[in-house]
Every structure is written in C-alpha cells, then in structure tokens.
Amino acid sequence: MRDGDSADVEPSGRLLLAATPLGDPRDASARLLTALASADVIAAEDTRRLRNLANALGVKISGRVVSHYDAVEAARAPVLVDAIRQGQTVLVVTDAGMPSVSDPGFRLVSACVAADLPVTCLPGPSAVTTALVLSGLPCERFCFEGFAPRRPGERRRWLAALATEPRTAVFFESPRRLATTLADAVEVLGEDRPAAVCRELTKTYEQVLRGSLAELAKWATDGEVRGEITVVVAGAEPSVAPLDALVARVRERVDGGERMKDAVSAVAAGSGVPKRELYAAAVSEESAESAEDGALSDD
Structure with a gap:
C-alpha cells in the first residue's frame, strides 16, 4: 500500500492520465493544456489526433510523442515505466474521454502501481x-x-x-x-x-x-x-412475487422452527414486497387457520 505523496513535494517522475474532449476542444481543462505543453513523454492512442488537438488548443508540445494504442500497449509499458523511474512525466491521452475506460491505459497503470510509481489523473470529459x-x-x-x-x-x-x-x-x-x-x-x-x-x-x-x-x-x-x-x-423493474406464494414460503420456514419475524425478513429480501405487508399477510393466514382448526374441533 502506497501513502499519498506529500503536498509539498512534487514527485520527480509520474504517470498522468488525462481526459481529452469528446469533440469540442473548448472542453479541455486548463490542467490538460499545461500537461500537453510540459510532459516529457506523451503516449497517445493516435498521434495525429493528438497533434490536431494541440493545434486546436494552441499548445506547443515539447516532449517526446509515442503511439500507445491497444496492440502496442503491453510492449510500451516497460519502456514508459522506465522513463518514469528516471524522473520523467509520462502523459497518457486517448482519442476522446478518459484513458483506461474502454481505451488504452489500464496495463500501464497496473505496471506503475506494481512498481510503486506515482499515478495521478487529470479529470474531464467522459462519454x-x-x-x-x-x-x-x-x-x-x-x-x-x-x-x-x-x-x-x-x-x-x-x-x-x-x-x-x-x-x-x-x-x-x-x-x-x-x-x-x-x-x-x-x-x-x-x-x-x-x-x-x-x-x-x-x-x-x-x-x-x-x-x-x-x-x-x-x-x-x-x-x-x-x-x-x-x-x-433502463434497468429492470423489480419483480414482485405473488403474495400467497411468499406467505407459503414463510410458513415453510416457520414450520421448520424459524421465528416468524426472521422468516419474513428472509423471504421478503429481493421479493419486491415490503416486510410489513408480508408479515401482516402471514399473521392473517395463521390466524385464519387457527380459527378454522378451532371450528373443526368444536364440530
């Protein structure tokens, strides 16, 4: 487990994951502009799109640019980890949105975590x-x-x-x-x-x-x-089981030695029926059966 870096000490090398605009360049954060201009290495899913984004933002890239798409991410990771170890800032950007979310980035983050190297994120747009x-x-x-x-x-x-x-x-x-x-x-x-x-x-x-x-x-x-x-x-609507079927399940558990309250709680979980309603129905049926048994005994 790694403690957070001190607020007063800037790590000498680190991995930056940065969200990029989905379409409108004006959605770029001020921190992204700074990172694009100052990172030692920029690992981009598409280097052409990166340069187009930088041009649209009026940012001059001073660091080394390397491709970092799905097919090469695993091979690139050790090289980028070494760069971070040597004190360089590596910035990861994808074509749009947040790296690692159905885009390259996860393998490099895992490698840095395993190597106990600093990883941080510049939040922003997400589809x-x-x-x-x-x-x-x-x-x-x-x-x-x-x-x-x-x-x-x-x-x-x-x-x-x-x-x-x-x-x-x-x-x-x-x-x-x-x-x-x-x-x-x-x-x-x-x-x-x-x-x-x-x-x-x-x-x-x-x-x-x-x-x-x-x-x-x-x-x-x-x-x-x-x-x-x-x-x-949309998510599925909760299914509501028939009340009489739920009462029968409660009765089975009670007949097996379980307390009525505990049986109702167990059966009501995930059924879509409130515990109070199920308890009332179970007690009502029990009372009706007791009354019927009493009438039969009188006969």
Whole structure:
C-alpha cells in the first residue's frame, strides 16, 4: 500500500492520465493544456489526433510523442515505466474521454502501481457519464458495460445477463452494428424497455434519441447511422412475487422452527414486497387457520 505523496513535494517522475474532449476542444481543462505543453513523454492512442488537438488548443508540445494504442500497449509499458523511474512525466491521452475506460491505459497503470510509481489523473470529459445524464434515465446507480460483443451468440448472452440488472446500463457500440444490437436487445430485454441512443456527443451533429428499445431499433434500421455511439438502457423493474406464494414460503420456514419475524425478513429480501405487508399477510393466514382448526374441533 502506497501513502499519498506529500503536498509539498512534487514527485520527480509520474504517470498522468488525462481526459481529452469528446469533440469540442473548448472542453479541455486548463490542467490538460499545461500537461500537453510540459510532459516529457506523451503516449497517445493516435498521434495525429493528438497533434490536431494541440493545434486546436494552441499548445506547443515539447516532449517526446509515442503511439500507445491497444496492440502496442503491453510492449510500451516497460519502456514508459522506465522513463518514469528516471524522473520523467509520462502523459497518457486517448482519442476522446478518459484513458483506461474502454481505451488504452489500464496495463500501464497496473505496471506503475506494481512498481510503486506515482499515478495521478487529470479529470474531464467522459462519454459514459455524458450519455447517462442526457438519457433521462435514472442515474443514481448505473453499470458500464464497455463495447457490446461483436458475435451474435456472445451478444445475446451478454444481454441476457442484463435482463434482471436493476441498474441503468451504459455501453458503446459501432454504428455498423447498432441496428443488430438493438434488435437483439428487443428480443432479450423486451420491446418496451426504455433506452437512449446518444450520437456524436458534444460535436456539431450531436443527437440524443430517447424511447423504447423497439422504437430505437426501428430508427437504427430505417436510416444510416454514423458517428460515435453510446447506448443507455433502463434497468429492470423489480419483480414482485405473488403474495400467497411468499406467505407459503414463510410458513415453510416457520414450520421448520424459524421465528416468524426472521422468516419474513428472509423471504421478503429481493421479493419486491415490503416486510410489513408480508408479515401482516402471514399473521392473517395463521390466524385464519387457527380459527378454522378451532371450528373443526368444536364440530
């Protein structure tokens, strides 16, 4: 476990992860501009996009620029770790958004953590949270699922795992596969599940479509979809088991020697039925059975 670095001592070498604008360069933070101008090494997912961003921001890059995309990240990590050990600042940027979030960066962070080297982050734009708040769907709890699987079988199994997920789900998808993925989602999650398709976030042709999965699937099928796509799908509604079935389960546990209060708590968990309501129903049935037994004995 590494203690935080003293606020009075600047580490001689460190790894910086920096979020870059999704589209509009004006979303760049002041700290990103400083880092671009001063970093000893900039590891960029696409070096051409990096230089275009620097030009748009009016920043002159003084450090060494190296490519840092998925296929080379593992091989680059030891070299970049050595640079940090030697006292250099290594800045990692991707094409848009936050490094490591479905983009290169995770392997290098892991290597630096293992080597006990300083790692920090310059926060900023994220397609995940931007799409989430624009979707109009609940944001209190959500899960990020990365890119949807490409193969049909894997994609259906992946969607099936989301069928009972109560949290809002956010994932990325290629515009070429969006129609197929949404059609699969209709079959697996249901045509009425609320969702949103967010396209070209913060860019000139930003578009957010909200509706049911069936409506969005039809839109994606009817026209040509372009640009960067983020999909947001509402979580599953909690399923409510029939009250009489829950009461029967409570009775089984009570007959097995469990206290009524404990049995109700155990059965009510995850059922969608409040404990107070289930307890009242269980007590009512017990009272009715006792009354019936008393009437039979009188006969």
